[in-house]
Amino acid sequence: MISLPWHHIHITLADRESAAKWHDQYTPAKRTQPTIRSENLYCGPNLMQIQSTTVASESRDAVIDSIGIDVSNIDKVVTEWKSAGGSVDILTQNTARVRDPWGVPFEFVESSDIGYTHINIAVVSPDQLSKWYESNLGGTRAICDWDKARVVLAYDTMMIMFISVTSSISSTAE
Numbered sequence: 001m002i003s004l005p006w007h008h009i010h011i012t013l014a015d016r017e018s019a020a021k022w023h024d025q026y027t028p029a030k031r032t033q034p035t036i037r038s039e040n041l042y043c044g045p046n047l048m049q050i051q052s053t054t055v056a057s058e059s060r061d062a063v064i065d066s067i068g069i070d071v072s073n074i075d076k077v078v079t080e081w082k083s084a085g086g087s088v089d090i091l092t093q094n095t096a097r098v099r100d101p102w103g104v105p106f107e108f109v110e111s112s113d114i115g116y117t118h119i120n121i122a123v124v125s126p127d128q129l130s131k132w133y134e135s136n137l138g139g140t141r142a143i144c145d146w147d148k149a150r151v152v153l154a155y156d157t158m159m160i161m162f163i164s165v166t167s168s169i170s171s172t173a174e
Helices: 016-026 074-083 126-137
Strands: 008-012 030-032 038-043 046-051 062-071 087-091 095-099 105-110 115-123 140-142 151-154 159-164
Touching: 008 062, 016 030, 016 038, 016 046, 046 115, 062 159, 074 087, 074 095, 074 105, 105 115, 115 126, 126 151, 126 159
Parallel strands: 008 046, 062 105, 115 159
Antiparallel strands: 030 038, 038 046, 062 115, 087 095, 095 105, 140 151, 151 159
16 A cells, blocks of 8 residues: 555634634744635645635544644743633643634644644544554554554654544534
């Protein structure tokens, strides 16, 4: 199986321009020229596209738990994040679970490699879903340095991390 390249994620927000400007100012991401369909933020080699219209329905069996961003100084980034209207759910020595002012969850990890680095997917059966991804999209099994319980598939410049949850996933779509 050929491992397909994977380097971006799409999120949907009503005010995509304001969100892109905020992320450009308060995260390591840099805003580039928007397209008709999305605002574009690069962080390292990877891209987050913020769209105002949903283009795919939400999964009923798994959900994106958070978008991972590696930062060089977690304390500084978290302080700036909070002062700009973001919130902090959990802060440890090397990681932080945060939300931007629109409620989108992110996971900061202190690292020398700055950028969007991973997506955390919450799922009841992480092994089963990761095997589906691996057989359909390739990827290489890896270990999460800060949480050995996660099932990880590494791609060219990003990783998908599967986080086990005990109850079934329900969609937040209205």
